Amino acid sequence: MNYQNSLAFALEQDALDPLKNFRSRFLIPQHHGVDAVYLCGNSLGLQPASAGKYLADQLSNWQNLAVEGWFQGDDPWLNYHKQLLPSIASIVGAQESEVTVMNSLTVNLHLLMVSFYKPNHKRFKIIMEGGAFPSDQYAMESQTKFHGFDPKEAIVEIFPREGELTLRTEDIIQTINEHADELALVMFAGINYYTGQLFDMEAIAAAAHKAGAYAGFDLAHAAGNVPLKLHDWGADFACWCSYKYMNSGPGGISGIFVHEKHFNNPELDRFAGWWGYREDKRFLMAPGFDAAKGAGGWQVSTSPVLLLALFKASMAIFDDTGGMGILREKSVALTGYMEFLIKELNKRLGEDVFKIITPADPQKRGCQLSVVCKRDAKAIFQYLADNGVIGDWREPDVIRLSPVPLYNSFQDVYQAVQQMAAAIQQ
Structure with a gap:
């Protein structure tokens, strides 16, 4: 996939996503009245909307x-x-x-x-x-x-x-x-x-x-x-x-x-x-x-x-998804997009402020990217949380971000990296 660093590209990919309707089958945490960007499925998956009925x-x-x-x-x-x-x-x-x-x-x-x-x-x-x-x-x-x-x-x-x-x-x-x-x-x-x-x-x-x-x-x-x-x-x-x-x-x-x-x-x-x-x-x-x-x-x-x-x-x-094959296909694309955007951000910053330690080969990783933050790591993690991006912190300087194909979107990924850029500016 030829990724592009733009909201328009993210929205286009979401429109083409065969799994796009599954997002509505989960309850997404709210941040100031809108969906948070939840990238912590590696720690706790979201609640199915049907869970209460079951x-x-x-x-x-x-x-x-x-x-x-x-x-x-x-x-x-x-x-x-x-x-x-x-x-x-x-x-x-x-x-x-x-x-x-x-x-x-x-x-x-x-x-x-x-x-x-x-x-x-x-x-x-x-x-x-x-x-x-x-x-x-x-x-x-x-x-x-x-x-x-x-x-x-x-x-x-x-x-x-x-x-x-x-x-x-x-x-x-x-x-x-x-x-x-x-x-x-x-x-x-x-x-x-x-x-x-x-x-x-x-x-x-x-x-x-x-x-x-x-x-x-x-x-x-x-x-x-x-x-x-x-x-x-x-x-x-x-x-x-x-x-x-x-x-x-x-x-x-x-x-x-x-x-x-x-x-x-x-x-x-x-x-x-x-x-x-x-x-x-x-x-x-x-x-x-x-x-x-x-x-x-x-x-x-x-x-x-x-x-x-x-x-x-x-x-x-x-x-209902049709199996792990279709989930994996979206996962590779979604995680690859996050990797692309983080690398683009590092280019703008002129240094690898956000160093991905997860293997670059999609066949050697799942949907999680572990990112070493080389500047004010804990403060940046807190900034993300305060601005509706929910990830996971691991000492001493790693932020884990996991775009899950069942409920995450390309827009989620784009917004998360935008907030990472804003955190550096802060």
């Missing part, structure tokens, strides 16, 4: 049916979570049997580690990206300690080369190969939260398996953002939150993926609960855990129907 429907069922709501009504709660599985499977590139919705992200990560981190005196190491989101760091640290290992010896972090900001795939694979004899697990994010780098998950999984280790992924910043093919890539497991790009609400329900090749593996331990018991015999209340078939067998606790209702509202919107 929630009200289940509150009504609770009111009118009480406990019988588990078995009666238009949406009996016993299998309510299953209505979400086709949508989720499509988003993460899985078979329906390989996914389920449950708990929150780090809880799910720990539950999956019970199955997929099985260290012994020979194989005990975990490889992960340096600078991973703290929850992942804490989870890996506590898991290695739980098994009696020193995290400093058991956890191998991979950092970018000196003078570089992001990781090279060849360096990741090389590190995996170097530790192959001692490696139990490769645990990576799909997209690094800080830099916005999209990792080559297929290559990472292949290298892990070649080394005799499992491959798992935290898809908090990838699910609903970029196309995924977890089944085809051979990932062993993955988990994600759904309140970012999948708009399930603050602290919304999470999800997991377990590859079907592990369904009948008796060597995989798991923490069991009644909700993960095989469905045809669940109500017999028999002793001895007999897991449900598929990823559902990793469930522990009863599904939180009200949280599922909010998530279902968003999944209905995803279903």
Whole structure:
């Protein structure tokens, strides 16, 4: 696309956008009576306009049916979570049997580690990206300690080369190969939260398996953002939150993926609960855990129907878009436009005041751009917020901006960079 630095160009692209009508299906925060420029979907997605109705429907069922709501009504709660599985499977590139919705992200990560981190005196190491989101760091640290290992010896972090900001795939694979004899697990994010780098998950999984280790992924910043093919890539497991790009609400329900090749593996331990018991015999209340078939067998606790209702509202919107392909096409164009405008602004300023640290290759990023602000960074971030541009701040000087294709426009992007220019003048 030949970008142009003008409002007229932005409005023209919005008029041509096949997804333009989806913006109206979300509730956009207001700033002095007009829509704010919301570029923080990487932290919390916007509320679907239908969320209130989906929630009200289940509150009504609770009111009118009480406990019988588990078995009666238009949406009996016993299998309510299953209505979400086709949508989720499509988003993460899985078979329906390989996914389920449950708990929150780090809880799910720990539950999956019970199955997929099985260290012994020979194989005990975990490889992960340096600078991973703290929850992942804490989870890996506590898991290695739980098994009696020193995290400093058991956890191998991979950092970018000196003078570089992001990781090279060849360096990741090389590190995996170097530790192959001692490696139990490769645990990576799909997209690094800080830099916005999209990792080559297929290559990472292949290298892990070649080394005799499992491959798992935290898809908090990838699910609903970029196309995924977890089944085809051979990932062993993955988990994600759904309140970012999948708009399930603050602290919304999470999800997991377990590859079907592990369904009948008796060597995989798991923490069991009644909700993960095989469905045809669940109500017999028999002793001895007999897991449900598929990823559902990793469930522990009863599904939180009200949280599922909010998530279902968003999944209905995803279903109507036609899939991740069309969302990705707009995302690449929208994020590319923001990159273009920021570079144009730097040219006008005569220096790279706003340095983008996210990879320039669209195939190595999602919709997020992480921007180092070299002048008065916190003051500029505050200026943006005061003028209706909602982004995300990361210490010491990074502003994260994420134009989400479901509800952001080219005009949003244009206005945001205009405010960045105004902030410098101030």
